[in-house]
Amino acid sequence: MNEEQKPEELLNEGKQDLDEETLFIVSQTFKALSDPTRIRILNFLCTGEHAVNDIAETLNLSQSSVSHQLRFLKNLRLVKYRRAGTTLYYSENDVHVINLLKQAIEHASHH
Secondary structure, X not given: OOOOOOHHHHOHHHOOOOOHHHHHHHHHHHHHOOOHHHHHHHHHHOOOOEEHHHHHHXXXXXXHHHHHHXXXXXXXXXXXXXXXXXXXXXXXXXXXXXXXXXXXXXXXXXX
């Protein structure tokens, strides 16, 4: 949001209600960002592509926990993966959500 824009100008100008699909997608996005482990994983994936074991080791999490959270994020299309042999490499897949996350982190750092 730039300095000239007011919040109501960004949110559909407040003139019409949001459709059910939009409401669902927005709520699922915020649900994804409501979990500290998912936030840590998404933030780490901003540094590039990583295998599950790299994510687990770097963030000091179990591989099963990381796999579970990545599955959740993949279902929302927030992360993508590529296979190299038996290893899956994950990376972020939605620049809009990553920007939202970065803004939230920046906002939190000011408190």
